[in-house]
Amino acid sequence: MNKKIIPLMLPVVAIVGGAFAGNMLRAPSDGAAEVAPAHAAGDHAEPSDDGHAADGHETESHAEPADDGHGDVEHAAPGEAAWFTFPTQFFVPLMRQGDLQDMMILTLTLQTDGASLGALGRKEHVLRDSLLRQLMIHANTGGFDGNFTADRNLAVLREDLLKAAQAVTDLPIEAVLIEDIARQPG
Known part of the structure; x- marks a missing residue:
């Protein structure tokens, strides 16, 4: 009986495993994607107690113009x-x-x-x-x-x-x- 179930269960396990791996490798959702560009656009570390940024950069935000998809x-x-x-x-x-x-x-x-x-x-x-x-x-x-x-x-x-x-x-x-x-x- 087990010898008959194993060949049937193997493709099901492979599909479920592939779907799980694909979900893990998929691009982050929109909410997570917006966090990374905000940091890349120039929002730097929060100021420490002495008023300086923790990473040595100013806390000034440098706004980048939006990319309109043209060139x-x-x-x-x-x-x-x-x-x-x-x-x-x-x-x-x-x-x-x-x-x-x-x-x-x-x-x-x-x-x-x-x-x-x-x-x-x-x-x-x-x-x-x-x-x-x-x-x-x-x-x-x-x-x-x-x-x-x-x-x-x-x-x-x-x-x-x-x-x-x-x-x-x-x-x-x-x-x-x-x-x-x-x-x-x-």
């Missing part, structure tokens, strides 16, 4: 240079006679000032559309043929991308930085 936004004071990095890369197909030959992959960053950084993040989709349109024009006119990493070729690409970005927004965009550029065979 990597470097936080800068108004008037200082700041950079907006698009959260995903740009993929530009290189077509020849109707066939996909290669794919260009680029990571772009926009240079602006600290006061315009948040507004620039809110215009991410319009900027991305304009830049991708310009990248496709560049690809279709042979801009990625040959030695596309030559300095003069990249200068032309940066200038065209800057004009495209400035055309869709009145925010100050000072430069388009090409952080990564690669050609992947199709």
Whole structure:
């Protein structure tokens, strides 16, 4: 009788054990997740009896601006240079006679000032559309043929991308930085 029950109970025990282990490894609930960022954002140890923080830091709270889910936004004071990095890369197909030959992959960053950084993040989709349109024009006119990493070729690409970005927004965009550029065979 025991020999018949053991093979039936083994999968049940494995499922229960797997569910328990999965529950233990699961991300903490929302309440626990809010505790960690509060400490990381600059809330330091409570002051001790002598008025100094127990960990040697000031007790001043440094509030971080909320992340709105748009790109990597470097936080800068108004008037200082700041950079907006698009959260995903740009993929530009290189077509020849109707066939996909290669794919260009680029990571772009926009240079602006600290006061315009948040507004620039809110215009991410319009900027991305304009830049991708310009990248496709560049690809279709042979801009990625040959030695596309030559300095003069990249200068032309940066200038065209800057004009495209400035055309869709009145925010100050000072430069388009090409952080990564690669050609992947199709």
